[in-house]
Amino acid sequence: MDTIVKNVIAELREFLENDQISTNPTILEQHSKDESYHTPSLPDVVVFPKNSQEVSQIVKTANKHNMHITPFGLGSCLEGHVIPYRHGITIDFSLMNSVLEIKEKDFIVKVQPGVTRKQLNNELKKYGLFFPVDPGADATIGGMTATNASGTMSVKYGIMRDNVRDLEVVLFDGTIIHTGNLAAKSSSGLHLNGIFVGSEGTLGCFTEITLKVYGIPEHITAARASFQTIDDAVESVVAIRQAGIPVARMELVDEPSMVQVNQHADTNYQEVPTLFLEFHGNEAGLKQDVAFTKEIVKDYNCLDIQFETDNAARNKLWDARHHLAYAYIHAYPGRKLMVTDVCLPISELAGAIHHAREALEDLQLPGGIVGHVGDGNYHALIMINTDNTNEIQKAEEFNSHIVNYALSRGGTCTGEHGVGIGKAKYQKREHGNALIVMEKIKQILDPNGLFNPGKIL
Numbered sequence: 431m432d433t434i435v436k437n438v439i440a441e442l443r444e445f446l447e448n449d450q451i452s453t454n455p456t457i458l459e460q461h462s463k464d465e466s467y468h469t470p471s472l473p474d475v476v477v478f479p480k481n482s483q484e485v486s487q488i489v490k491t492a493n494k495h496n497m498h499i500t501p502f503g504l505g506s507c508l509e510g511h512v513i514p515y516r517h518g519i520t521i522d523f524s525l526m527n528s529v530l531e532i533k534e535k536d537f538i539v540k541v542q543p544g545v546t547r548k549q550l551n552n553e554l555k556k557y558g559l560f561f562p563v564d565p566g567a568d569a570t571i572g573g574m575t576a577t578n579a580s581g582t583m584s585v586k587y588g589i590m591r592d593n594v595r596d597l598e599v600v601l602f603d604g605t606i607i608h609t610g611n612l613a614a615k616s617s618s619g620l621h622l623n624g625i626f627v628g629s630e631g632t633l634g635c636f637t638e639i640t641l642k643v644y645g646i647p648e649h650i651t652a653a654r655a656s657f658q659t660i661d662d663a664v665e666s667v668v669a670i671r672q673a674g675i676p677v678a679r680m681e682l683v684d685e686p687s688m689v690q691v692n693q694h695a696d697t698n699y700q701e702v703p704t705l706f707l708e709f710h711g712n713e714a715g716l717k718q719d720v721a722f723t724k725e726i727v728k729d730y731n732c733l734d735i736q737f738e739t740d741n742a743a744r745n746k747l748w749d750a751r752h753h754l755a756y757a758y759i760h761a762y763p764g765r766k767l768m769v770t771d772v773c774l775p776i777s778e779l780a781g782a783i784h785h786a787r788e789a790l791e792d793l794q795l796p797g798g799i800v801g802h803v804g805d806g807n808y809h810a811l812i813m814i815n816t817d818n819t820n821e822i823q824k825a826e827e828f829n830s831h832i833v834n835y836a837l838s839r840g841g842t843c844t845g846e847h848g849v850g851i852g853k854a855k856y857q858k859r860e861h862g863n864a865l866i867v868m869e870k871i872k873q874i875l876d877p878n879g880l881f882n883p884g885k886i887l
Contacts, residue, residue, distance in 0.1 A: 434495055435474045438519070441491045442477060450478045450525075461502055461512070461520045465567075467766050467816055467825075468510035468851060473500065473520040480525050482598060482606060482637040489635065490604035492519050493880055500882050501631040503544065503573030508769050509850030511577065511630050516883050521635060523572050529553045530638065538595055538612060540640045543572025559643045562587035562678075565846065566752050572636050577848035578628030582751070585671075585804030586678040586710065587644065589846065591627045598638035599626055602880045612640065625871065630848050631882040633875045647678075647710035651720060652744040655705040655727050655735040660684065660787075663703045664780040666730035667803045671776070673726060675719050679708035680804030681751055684787070687758075687798030687811070694757030695750040700733065705803070706751050708744075754800060755811060762796060762813040768825050772836035773807040773845030782835055786810050789831045793824045807845035834859075849886040857886065 431453070442451050452458075453475050463470035474497075479485045492499050498518030505512055514520055527544035534557040541550060548568045551560050563574060564581035573579075575597070580589035587593070596610035609622035626633055657663040660682075667680050683691065688701040709719050720737060727735055738744045759767050774782050783799055790797055790810065801808030810832065814821045833843045833856055843849075843856040857865055869887055 431474070434497065438491060438495050438497055439475055441494075442475075442488065445487050446477060446479070446484060450480070450484075452476045452478075461505070461522065462514070464505045464507045464510060464512050465767075466508045466510050466850075466852065467768050467814065467822070468513055471513050471515045472517065473514040474517045476502075476520045476522055478522050478525045482600065485521065485526075485600045485635050485637050486604040486606055488519065488521060489600050489602065489880070493602055493604070493878060496878060496880075498883050499635070499880055501543075501572070501576065501635050503570035503576075504546070504568075506567040506569045507573060507577060507850065508771070508847045509844070509852035511848055511850040511882070511885060513851070515851070523570065526637065527570075532557055532559075533612070534559060536612065537643050537645075538640055539643050540638060541571050543570060543575070543636045543639060545571050547571065547574065554643055555646070558646050560646050561593070561641060561643050563590055563593060566755075571639050571641070575627055575636055575639055576630050578846070580802070580805075580807070580846040582679045582681055582748075582802060583708075584802060584807075584846075585680050586676060591624060593642045594623050594627050594639065595642055596638075596640035597623060597626050597636055599634040600637055601634045602876050602878060606637070610640070628848065630850065630885050632872060632885050632887070633881060635881075648712045649710075649716050649739070650678075650744065651709045651716050652679075652738045652747050653705075653707040653709070653720075653723070653735055654699065654738075654747060655707065656700040656733040657703045657705070657727075658731050658733060660703045660783050661780045662730040662732070663705050664776070664783070664803060666727045666732065667705065668776055669726045669730065670723060671804065673722060675722055676709070676711065677707055677719075677723075677804060678710040679706065680802070681706040682783075682799075682801040682803040682808070683751065683754065684783070684799040687754055687800055690757040690761055690798065691750045691754060694753060694760060695746075697750060699750075702733065706747060708748075751800075754798075758797070758811050758813055764815070765796075765813040766816045768812045768814055768829075769847070770810040770812070770829050770832060771807070771844050771847040772832055772841055773805070774836050774839055774841035776803070776806045778839040778841065779803060779806050779808065782832070782839070782841075783808060785835050786828075786832050789828050793828055795821070795824055795828060802845070805845070806841070851885060854884075854886060
């Protein structure tokens with residue numbers, strides 16, 4: 431341990447308890463990686479603050495000694511966001527996990543960053559409310575805010591950036607600011623929420639997050655629709671949206687992935703391109719939506735559509751979709767899952783998925799394709815042998831293929847996973863001269879390059 435690290439730890443002990451500071455090799459190793467295939471790197475020390483003032487003091491100490499900071503939630507991210515390649519201090523927010531205030535009449539909730547998605551919804555349920563951003567993993571709200579997460583219900587309820595009312599942020603010098611307020615709208619000042627949400631820990635540390643929440647729907651109906659081709663499935667999505675049917679979830683699973691669903695979930699679904707749908711509303715309205723949806727999908731060669739209103743049956747259906755990544759992992763022991771993430775205009779989605787499937791087959795990589803097709807976002811799930819440099823190169827080549835395809839058609843290199851280190855190389859092509867503006871914002875808000883260096887920019 432070098433002298434700077436020793437001095438920093440000594441200063442941290444002036445305001446943190448001993449059990450809030452760790453250089454234990456196991457703890458360091460746990461904070462050296464996320465769920466991606468990117469190479470791990472150890473931090474020098476991990477700290478566990480309990481409140482905003484402690485975070486402020488940690489940041490002041492790090493800034494004084496020019497020591498880098500990496501914020502850490504649960505490590506469920508997929509592009510290397512929390513890997514501290516320049517070592518330094520990792521701030522683990524697991525002890526800042528309180529739901530601070532629920533203002534049910536205003537449909538807002540204030541939480542600390544370490545609160546998880548499921549924990550939040552368990553608390554909100556008491557008030558007949560829920561938070562809809564659902565990335566699949568039980569991620570922390572801080573991490574979801576940092577990456578601008580979305581998930582299966584974004585087609586109806588929006589993404590994190592649409593649902594954050596206010597952030598409490600610790601800046602590079604320890605100053606604590608708020609980026610918004612509790613009002614449903616505002617025309618005052620620059621939109622700081624939009625700058626900080628999705629900044630991936632590169633501009634400051636989130637210590638409180640105020641979110642918009644929703645009433646639990648009176649009725650929920652799920653559906654599974656099987657199609658002859660990917661084109662038919664995607665075109666039916668466009669038609670359903672054009673009809674104004676308020677679908678909450680629209681998920682596409684391709685044929686190879688349906689094979690994995692059946693093997694892992696012990697189901698016997700048709701192994702063809704399949705849409706998983708969910709409708710939220712009142713009983714009378716849902717009957718109309720269901721009937722209209724049936725008519726629409728018939729026009730696109732739907733082989734079969736089954737509806738589920740029973741809670742257990744709906745959960746089984748969505749568990750099959752949510753656990754698909756684990757289905758692939760179990761089917762290919764010894765391999766590591768790589769999950770890609772691009773988003774395009776919906777009109778370009780079918781072509782993009784065809785392109786991705788052809789590229790997978792050409793490179794002979796095992797995997798499948800799933801998508802949040804209601805908003806044009808899709809993922810390829812690829813199983814690679816990380817000890818095989820040829821396979822890693824193939825996977826990176828595949829990722830480059832689908833990103834460049836998306837960018838050439840007005841899309842983005844990442845719809846919801848974020849940039850981290852994995853997508854940093856595509857930022858210039860996607861943003862052009864706007865990247866210079868982003869770099870200047872980074873320089874102003876973090877002049878010493880303290881926060882999560884090497885990520886995004």
